[in-house]
Amino acid sequence: MDSILVTGNGALSGQIPIAGAKNACLTLMPATLLSEEPLTLTNAPRLSDIKTMTALLQSLGAEVSTLQDGQVIAMSSHDLTSHTADYDIVRKMRASNLVLGPLLARFGQAVVSLPGGCAIGARPMDLHTDGLAALGAEIELKDGYLHAKAPGGLKGAVHEMRFASVGATENIVMAATLAKGTTVLKNAAREPEIVDLVDCLRKMGAQISGEGTSTIEIQGVDRLHGATHQVVTDRIELGTYMLVPAICGGEVELLGGRMDLVGAFVEKLDAAGISVEETEKGLKVCRRNGRVKAVDVTTEPFPGFPTDLQAQMMALLCTAEGTSVLEEKIFENRFMHAPELMRMGANIEVQGGTATVTGVEQLKGAPVMATDLRASVSLILAGLAAEGETVVSRVYHLDRGYEHVVRKLEGVGAKIERIKS
Numbered sequence: 001m002d003s004i005l006v007t008g009n010g011a012l013s014g015q016i017p018i019a020g021a022k023n024a025c026l027t028l029m030p031a032t033l034l035s036e037e038p039l040t041l042t043n044a045p046r047l048s049d050i051k052t053m054t055a056l057l058q059s060l061g062a063e064v065s066t067l068q069d070g071q072v073i074a075m076s077s078h079d080l081t082s083h084t085a086d087y088d089i090v091r092k093m094r095a096s097n098l099v100l101g102p103l104l105a106r107f108g109q110a111v112v113s114l115p116g117g118c119a120i121g122a123r124p125m126d127l128h129t130d131g132l133a134a135l136g137a138e139i140e141l142k143d144g145y146l147h148a149k150a151p152g153g154l155k156g157a158v159h160e161m162r163f164a165s166v167g168a169t170e171n172i173v174m175a176a177t178l179a180k181g182t183t184v185l186k187n188a189a190r191e192p193e194i195v196d197l198v199d200c201l202r203k204m205g206a207q208i209s210g211e212g213t214s215t216i217e218i219q220g221v222d223r224l225h226g227a228t229h230q231v232v233t234d235r236i237e238l239g240t241y242m243l244v245p246a247i248c249g250g251e252v253e254l255l256g257g258r259m260d261l262v263g264a265f266v267e268k269l270d271a272a273g274i275s276v277e278e279t280e281k282g283l284k285v286c287r288r289n290g291r292v293k294a295v296d297v298t299t300e301p302f303p304g305f306p307t308d309l310q311a312q313m314m315a316l317l318c319t320a321e322g323t324s325v326l327e328e329k330i331f332e333n334r335f336m337h338a339p340e341l342m343r344m345g346a347n348i349e350v351q352g353g354t355a356t357v358t359g360v361e362q363l364k365g366a367p368v369m370a371t372d373l374r375a376s377v378s379l380i381l382a383g384l385a386a387e388g389e390t391v392v393s394r395v396y397h398l399d400r401g402y403e404h405v406v407r408k409l410e411g412v413g414a415k416i417e418r419i420k421s
């Protein structure tokens with residue numbers, strides 16, 4: 001298994017291009033199942049998760065090809081040969097469950113493995129199935145698989161979710177595009193990836209309003225057609241690289257960065273003494289003066305502070321002046337990076353969903369292990385700021401969500417290399 005060697009190298013400056021969003025692309029790809037005409041995505045990120053979704057769609061009989069070094073994904077679901085998302089694929093990647101809504105809507109049947117849990121916590125699907133049942137689907141659990149059918153087609157309904165789940169919103173909205181009549185989804189998720197999905201569905205002929213708010217209304221149509229759509233900027237990759245000058249010093253411009261994607265995160269950076277400025281090409285970030293200040297952070301659904309940036313923010317706060325309290329409210333087990341950061345000299349106490357971080361003057365390089373996607377990049381950030389060498393093992397987690405991480409960080413002066421095993 002490959003590892004990454006990082007050697008602390010002081011302040012880092014330059015530009016980093018930001019890719020299309022993994023979490024948007026992984027919901028846009030299953031949208032191809034809603035139409036027999038081709039769907040083309042541009043600005044796709046080059047990630048192993050995208051390859052996993054490609055394999056899943058191909059296992060259903062869809063044609064998927066990647067062009068322009070993986071940045072364009074051309075898909076066609078004219079004839080499908082299967083309606084089953086196999087456990088072997090779903091257990092690798094929870095986003096596989098996003099084929100449920102589209103398959104059910106267009107074919108009236110779907111068999112999708114439950115994802116089970118992962119390193120960060122449980123990944124239940126009750127909110128997805130409750131919403132689809134409200135649209136008339138009959139769903140039962142057999143052998144670890146959800147067997148869903150809607151022989152007479154789905155019917156629009158008013159449905160309120162008890163929690164604004166991103167995945168459930170995506171499945172329900174996609175299913176409702178082909179349902180008979182109007183669906184009103186209340187307490188819907190407001191994440192930019194939902195807005196991007198709705199933009200794409202609208203290009204395919206769907207009639208939807210209210211995306212980006214808590215109430216989304218979908219007027220079902222008989223069929224959707226082909227479209228071409230550009231994947232929105234990855235706000236999590238953006239936030240991650242915004243932390244490079246914050247933790248190391250220097251000034252970095254994030255090409256393609258947008259303030260509206262990272263509002264709550266920028267507020268916390270500002271309180272910590274980091275300046276973020278809009279430029280013609282994106283966002284420019286640098287430390288205002290001296291050491292970063294401690295700040296308290298609570299993860300929340302959008303527009304709150306994202307759970308997917310909590311591990312990276314913790315790496316920064318390990319070096320801050322004072323004590324910060326981080327509360328993780330989305331996933332019950334998302335502090336696996338804390339003990340690894342402590343191997344680098346960080347002072348962190350974890351109790352349940354709360355981590356108390358008292359900043360230290362200097363982190364020290366160490367061999368550490370990535371336990372999940374965002375944990376792995378938090379260890380790289382810590383390694384960039386640490387004295388000496390840090391070796392991050394199990395980097396296959398990183399490949400799920402960060403394209404060309406070595407090249408991007410070398411571009412701003414980091415000493416980083418991938419060690420092939």
Ligand SMILES: CC(=O)N[C@H]1[C@@H](OP(=O)(O)OP(=O)(O)OC[C@H]2O[C@@H](n3ccc(=O)[nH]c3=O)[C@H](O)[C@@H]2O)O[C@H](CO)[C@@H](O)[C@@H]1O
Pocket residue numbers: 023094122123124125126127128129163164165166167168191300301302306307308330331332
């Ligand atoms: C609200 C939130 O921050 N969602 C994040 C979540 O999306 P993802 O779609 O994976 O998860 P959800 O938005 O559904 O929310 C997660 C929370 O809801 C609970 N839950 C979810 C579905 C369900 O049917 N029943 C249920 O109880 C989960 O146990 C968890 O506590 O992970 C993605 C990858 O990290 C992030 O990009 C999303 O921003």
Ligand SMILES: C=C(OP(=O)(O)O)C(=O)O
Pocket residue numbers: 023093094095118120308373374401
């Ligand atoms: C945890 C993540 O992804 P997934 O939900 O696909 O596991 C993530 O993007 O940080």
